[in-house]
Amino acid sequence: DMVRAETELGMALEAYRASLREARDRQRRLEKALSNASFELTRAREGVAMGMGSTAEAETSTKVQREGNEQGSGAAEAARQSLDEAVARAKVVLPRPGALYFQLMVGSVNIRMIGEDERWTFKEEYEWFKNVAMQLSVFVTLLVYWVNRPWLDTLFHALVLYYYFSITLREHILLVNGSNIRRWWRRHHYITILLTAVLLTWPPKSDSWHLFRNTFTGFIIYIGCLQMLQYRYQRARLQVLRSLGQTEGTDVVNSDTTQMHWTSSMLFLLPFLFVGQFFQLYIGYFLIALFRTSPSIEWQVPVAGVLYIALGIGNLFTTLRVVYFRYAA
C-alpha cells in the first residue's frame, strides 16, 4: 500500500510539475503576443496622431496612412479598440509582483491570482477585515478612554498603524488583480499611516493630547460605526457584481452599467460620509487653531491638523466625483 501510494504520489507530482512547466511555456508565448499587440497599438496611435503627411519611413508610413485614412470610417478605430480590450484582458492574467510599495514591504513575489473565485474571496476578506478591525477599534477606543492610561493610547495608535499597513498591502494585491479602487482611497490610507505615526509619537502625557483626546475618541467611534454602513454597502455591491457574473468589477476598467443597481444604497450612505468628512475638517481646524493660540505646543499638533484637513478635503472631493460620474452616466 505504501509503495502504491508512493507511485501514485510520484506520478501526480510529475504530472503537476509538467503542467506548471507547460503553463510557464505558454505564459512566455502570451507575453510575446502581448508585446506584439502593444507594438501594433502604439503604431496605430502614432499614425492617428501624425495624421497623413508624416516623417516616418516608407513601409510603415503607408500602413499608418492607410489606417489613418480609414479612421473616419471607423473600421480601424473599432479594430484598435477591440485590440485594446484584448490587451487589457490578457494583461490581468499574467503573473505580476506588486508595485514598489508592496515590493519594499514584502519583496518581489507574484501576487496575481489565477481563479476568479480566489479574487472574489480575497476582496470579500479585505472588506471583512476592514469591518472587524473597525468594530474592534470602537470597543478598544472606549476601553482606552475609560481606563485612561497613557501607554494604552500609544498601544491603540500602534494597532491602528498595523491596520493601515495591512490595508494598503491588501489593496496592492487587489490592484494587481484588477480592482478599480481610485487612487485617492489608497493615498488616503498612506496619509493615514503618516497621521497615525504622528499620533504615536505625540506624548500621551502632554496637555495638548489631553485637550484633543475627547474629540479623537469621538471621531474613532464615529468612523467605526460608519465603517459598518460602508461594509453593508460594499457587500451588497459585491453580491450584485458577482451574481451578475460581471467579472469586469474586478477585471477591466469599465463597469458603469451595473453600478446603477447599488446607487440607491449609496444615497443612503452619503449623508453619513459627508458628516464624517466634515468631522475630519473640523478636527483639522481645531488642531490648527490650537497651534495658533500657543505656537510653542508639540509639533504633532499642527502636523496632525494639516493631515486631517488634507484627508477631509480629499475624501469630500473624491466622493463628490464618484457621485457626479454615477449620475452623469
Add this chain to the structure above:
Amino acid sequence: DMVRAETELGMALEAYRASLREARDRQRRLEKALSNASFELTRAREGVAMGMGSTAEAETSTKVQREGNEQGSGAAEAARQSLDEAVARAKVVLPRPGALYFQLMVGSVNIRMIGEDERWTFKEEYEWFKNVAMQLSVFVTLLVYWVNRPWLDTLFHALVLYYYFSITLREHILLVNGSNIRRWWRRHHYITILLTAVLLTWPPKSDSWHLFRNTFTGFIIYIGCLQMLQYRYQRARLQVLRSLGQTEGTDVVNSDTTQMHWTSSMLFLLPFLFVGQFFQLYIGYFLIALFRTSPSIEWQVPVAGVLYIALGIGNLFTTLRVVYFRYAA
C-alpha cells in the same frame, strides 16, 4: 496587422488559460494523492507504535501486523522513509498562503513560487535587502547622532521598525518556499520589532534616553558592520549550494553534507557574532542597572533591558547550537 495581432493574442491567452486550468486540475489530483499518502503514513506509524497485539479492527490490524513484523527486516521501514520523502517533496510544490502572521498582514494570497530560480532570486534579494538596509542604517545613525534632533531619533526607530516588519514578511515567504531558517532567528526578529516599538515610544528628550544614546549608536554601528560580514558569508553559502545544484538548501529539511563547504568562513564570522551578542547582554545589563538605581525612570528602560537580554541569550545559544551540530556532523 491589428486583426492578426488580436487573433494571436486571443489564442495565446486561451492556451495559457487552458494550461492554468489543467494545472489546477492536476493540483487537485496531487492533493488527493498527498492526503492518501499521509493516511498510509500515519497508519504505518501507528502500526509501529502499537507493535503486535493491538485493539485495531481485523482487516487493518493484519496489514499493520505484517508491516510491524517486517520492520525488523527494514523493508517496511525503508518504504516508509521513502514515502515520507516523497510527501515532503510534493508538499513544497503546492500553492500555499503564508502562516498566520503573514495572513494578518497581507491576507491569504498564494506565495508559493513555481520555479527554483524564482526561489533563489527571492532569497538573494532578501539577503541583499538586509545588507543594504543595514549599511544605510550605519550612515543614518551617524547622521542622527551628529545632527542631534529628538525627532530624528524617532524617525530612525520608525525606519528600523519598517525594516524588521519587511524582514519578517519576507521570511514567511522563504519558509513557504522551503527555507530551513531556524525558529529562533524569526523569533529574534519579532522580539526586535517589540524592542523597536518600545524605543519608538521612549521620549527622545528624556534624561534616560540621553544616558543610553551613545551606547545605542555604537551598537547600531557595530551591528551594521557585522551584517556586512554576515552577508558575505550567506552569499558564499548560497553560491555553494546553488552551484552544487543542491536544491535541498531551500527545499527539504536535511542538508548537512554540503554544509562543511562553508564551515571555515563561519569560523571567521563567529568571534564577531559573539562580540555582538555580548554587546546585547551588556546593554541589557546596563539598562536594568539604570532602572535599579532610579526605579521611577521611564518604563521603557527596564522593558528594553529585558528584551536585549532575551535577544543576547537566544542568539548566543542558537549560534552555539548551530556550531555544535555542524561539528558533531
